[in-house]
Amino acid sequence: MTATQAALAERRTPPLGGFSMAVVALEVRRLLRNRRTVIFTLIAPVIFFLLFGLNSSYANQRAGHGNVSAFIMISMALYGAVLATTGGGATVSVERALGWSRQLRVTPLSPVAYIAIKMLTSLVLGLVSVTVVYTAGVIAGKPSMPAYLWVVTGCCVWVGSLLFAAFGLFVGYLLPSENVMQVIGFVLMLFSFGGGLFIPLSQFSPALRHAAELTPLYGLNELVHYPLVGGAFAWSWPVSLVVWLAIFTSGAVWRFRRDTARV
Amino acid sequence: MADARAGTSVVVGVQSEKGSVEKWGPIILASGVGTTCPWRGPTRSGSAREGRGEPTMSPNGSSGAALGFGVVSQGPLGARDGLIDNAMSLHDEARPQGSPDRSDQPVPLAVDLRGVHKNFGAVRAVRGVDLAVRPGEVVAFLGPNGAGKTSTIDMILGLSRPTSGHVAVYGMAPQQAVGRGLVSAVMQNGGLLKDLTVAETVAYTAHLFAVSRPVAEVLERAGIAEIAGRMVAKCSGGEQQRLRFAMALVPDPELLILDEPTQGMDVEGRRSFWRAIRHDAEQGRTIVFATHYLEEADAYADRIVLIRRGEIVADGSAAEVKSLASGRTLRATLPGADEAALRALPGADSVEVRGDTVLIHSADTDALARYLLNNTAARDLEITARGLEEAFLALTADDESTPVGAER
Ligand SMILES: Nc1ncnc2c1ncn2[C@@H]1O[C@H](COP(=O)(O)OP(=O)(O)OP(=O)(O)O)[C@@H](O)[C@H]1O
Numbered sequence: 001m002t003a004t005q006a007a008l009a010e011r012r013t014p015p016l017g018g019f020s021m022a023v024v025a026l027e028v029r030r031l032l033r034n035r036r037t038v039i040f041t042l043i044a045p046v047i048f049f050l051l052f053g054l055n056s057s058y059a060n061q062r063a064g065h066g067n068v069s070a071f072i073m074i075s076m077a078l079y080g081a082v083l084a085t086t087g088g089g090a091t092v093s094v095e096r097a098l099g100w101s102r103q104l105r106v107t108p109l110s111p112v113a114y115i116a117i118k119m120l121t122s123l124v125l126g127l128v129s130v131t132v133v134y135t136a137g138v139i140a141g142k143p144s145m146p147a148y149l150w151v152v153t154g155c156c157v158w159v160g161s162l163l164f165a166a167f168g169l170f171v172g173y174l175l176p177s178e179n180v181m182q183v184i185g186f187v188l189m190l191f192s193f194g195g196g197l198f199i200p201l202s203q204f205s206p207a208l209r210h211a212a213e214l215t216p217l218y219g220l221n222e223l224v225h226y227p228l229v230g231g232a233f234a235w236s237w238p239v240s241l242v243v244w245l246a247i248f249t250s251g252a253v254w255r256f257r258r259d260t261a262r263v
Numbered sequence: 264m265a266d267a268r269a270g271t272s273v274v275v276g277v278q279s280e281k282g283s284v285e286k287w288g289p290i291i292l293a294s295g296v297g298t299t300c301p302w303r304g305p306t307r308s309g310s311a312r313e314g315r316g317e318p319t320m321s322p323n324g325s326s327g328a329a330l331g332f333g334v335v336s337q338g339p340l341g342a343r344d345g346l347i348d349n350a351m352s353l354h355d356e357a358r359p360q361g362s363p364d365r366s367d368q369p370v371p372l373a374v375d376l377r378g379v380h381k382n383f384g385a386v387r388a389v390r391g392v393d394l395a396v397r398p399g400e401v402v403a404f405l406g407p408n409g410a411g412k413t414s415t416i417d418m419i420l421g422l423s424r425p426t427s428g429h430v431a432v433y434g435m436a437p438q439q440a441v442g443r444g445l446v447s448a449v450m451q452n453g454g455l456l457k458d459l460t461v462a463e464t465v466a467y468t469a470h471l472f473a474v475s476r477p478v479a480e481v482l483e484r485a486g487i488a489e490i491a492g493r494m495v496a497k498c499s500g501g502e503q504q505r506l507r508f509a510m511a512l513v514p515d516p517e518l519l520i521l522d523e524p525t526q527g528m529d530v531e532g533r534r535s536f537w538r539a540i541r542h543d544a545e546q547g548r549t550i551v552f553a554t555h556y557l558e559e560a561d562a563y564a565d566r567i568v569l570i571r572r573g574e575i576v577a578d579g580s581a582a583e584v585k586s587l588a589s590g591r592t593l594r595a596t597l598p599g600a601d602e603a604a605l606r607a608l609p610g611a612d613s614v615e616v617r618g619d620t621v622l623i624h625s626a627d628t629d630a631l632a633r634y635l636l637n638n639t640a641a642r643d644l645e646i647t648a649r650g651l652e653e654a655f656l657a658l659t660a661d662d663e664s665t666p667v668g669a670e671r
Pocket residue numbers: 383384386387388406407408409410411412413414415555
């Protein structure tokens with residue numbers, strides 16, 4: 001009997017609410033195992049870069065401290081990173097549908113640690129996506145900018161994509177469907193056009209352009225290109241970023257609270 | 264502890280001595296060779312882990328709080344009421360009387376539910392459940408669809424909060440117990456990621472706990488070591504169920520909860536799954552499982568809690584509840600019947616004497632009838648059959664106006 005009492009006393013909760021990098025590693029492995037994730041987040045941006053970024057009619061034209069090819073490479077890296085982080089966050093949708101979230105609730109894993117694991121997993125996948133696009137750029141040889149700008153823009157894209165991990169979580173908690181990735185693919189394509197990732201906004205009509213400037217990728221896209229392009233800085237970019245971050249985060253927190261509420 | 268009167272049906276009493284209560288006792292079967300719970304044997308009760316001594320047995324259910332079998336032959340409603348009364352009195356005694364100080368208790372109760380209600384809007388899923396599960400017990404929640412088994416289990420696991428009432432697991436809040444790996448569960452359905460392998464799923468779970476068993480050992484114990492590298496999506500239903508079981512074993516919990524663990528499994532899968540659980544339970548783990556199958560509860564639990572419409576309608580050892588639900592009842596007129604003598608008859612599960620009428624519940628009423636007619640003045644014999652399922656249904660029927668089998 002004392003043995004049992006001692007056993008009870010010995011039991012403890014894990015540090016950091018059950019968070020561990022080993023779990024992040026398993027989550028990344030899961031994502032990389034998913035063929036659709038790999039094709040859409042890692043391969044598609046590279047293909048887009050190869051299609052649009054190497055066109056000799058404009059690729060070598062000057063763009064700030066580098067050339068247009070480098071500009072497009074950054075856009076495609078952002079596209080890939082955003083897909084990766086959104087997709088990573090949105091996996092909560094599938095996990096809820098599968099009952100995995102419920103299973104996790106009978107483990108010591110705290111909801112906050114779970115979100116942290118999802119965020120980090122998304123960031124790792126985002127980093128892979130950026131690296132793949134930049135590597136394609138190096139191999140293709142067309143993009144040109146000072147060495148430090150490769151690092152600076154790459155990091156800006158990567159860190160900025162965290163905004164969309166929040167978006168992914170929000171959508172993941174909002175849509176309880178296994179088809180959430182299709183919805184996300186479509187929505188992100190719209191956001192990418194709105195943000196000017198595929199077509200420069202200068203080519204839009206003024207009315208369409210104003211509407212596009214209100215979409216979530218606009219501010220982020222301008223910001224990650226700023227180190228390369230330089231020139232006039234618009235405060236509307238960071239404002240856009242912060243506002244959308246607030247919207248996505250509060251949306252995610254709202255849905256998350258509802259989800260974990262003990263009814 | 265072996266009873267002198269071999270061949271006698273003996274009720275092992277739930278005895279209250281100095282305020283401490285022994286577990287639900289089993290029955291010494293006709294052979295007189297004391298087997299206690301169906302699959303653990305009497306030796307278990309001495310294990311240090313459980314912290315309780317040899318079950319105190321007393322012949323003829325004469326101990327204070329013994330679950331008398333007299334109620335059994337009263338027909339469904341009577342039996343139900345009788346059992347509830349007994350069950351309630353047991354639980355009252357099982358608890359330190361109203362006092363939060365449990366220093367006199369060696370180990371807190373594994374599960375302690377008091378007056379637990381759970382409403383989902385207008386649906387009253389759980390309606391005043393009182394339940395005390397002591398460490399080392401194997402308890403089955405038996406009841407039809409919608410009886411409230413999962414709702415009750417969810418509250419024990421901290422997945423939901425009771426609308427009213429008190430839930431404690433090893434003396435703490437359910438979520439605390441879960442956080443410490445004291446309790447884990449095999450859920451009724453879902454709960455697996457298709458894009459992980461079997462071993463990865465267990466490893467994932469293991470990383471979440473402060474202390475966990477090695478993955479290889481857990482896979483071995485759940486009997487899925489040879490499919491460790493298989494993707495979960497490719498596992499059969501039975502294999503997935505074993506995987507859920509493996510995940511539940513990861514923290515080496517004191518209390519393991521299984522919600523309809525063999526749902527959708529074929530007979531062989533069911534059998535081998537239970538073999539794995541049985542092996543595990545032999546180590547002394549406390550197990551609570553929900554099931555629809557009377558046979559399953561019978562074979563693997565040492566205590567059965569029958570739940571119907573959110574209420575506990577019967578609570579007793581497997582043998583006790585089984586005798587509620589099987590066998591036949593012999594009814595005879597026998598003036599001046601000697602109750603003790605009747606109880607001593609081979610195969611008499613329960614005896615009740617009401618005036619000149621005796622009611623004997625038994626699996627072998629033919630032999631009893633022969634004996635009574637040959638050796639006593641018994642007359643007007645009536646034997647009423649009650650099928651296993653029929654009796655179970657009668658006990659757990661959703662219909663409030665279940666016909667009363669015999670007079671009260
Ligand atoms: N989230 C919920 N919202 C509304 N009603 C619910 C909810 N969960 C359970 N119920 C209802 O509560 C009752 C008890 O359900 P519960 O799942 O506990 O039964 P059960 O004994 O586990 O049944 P089964 O054997 O089918 O698993 C049912 O009538 C069910 O419809």
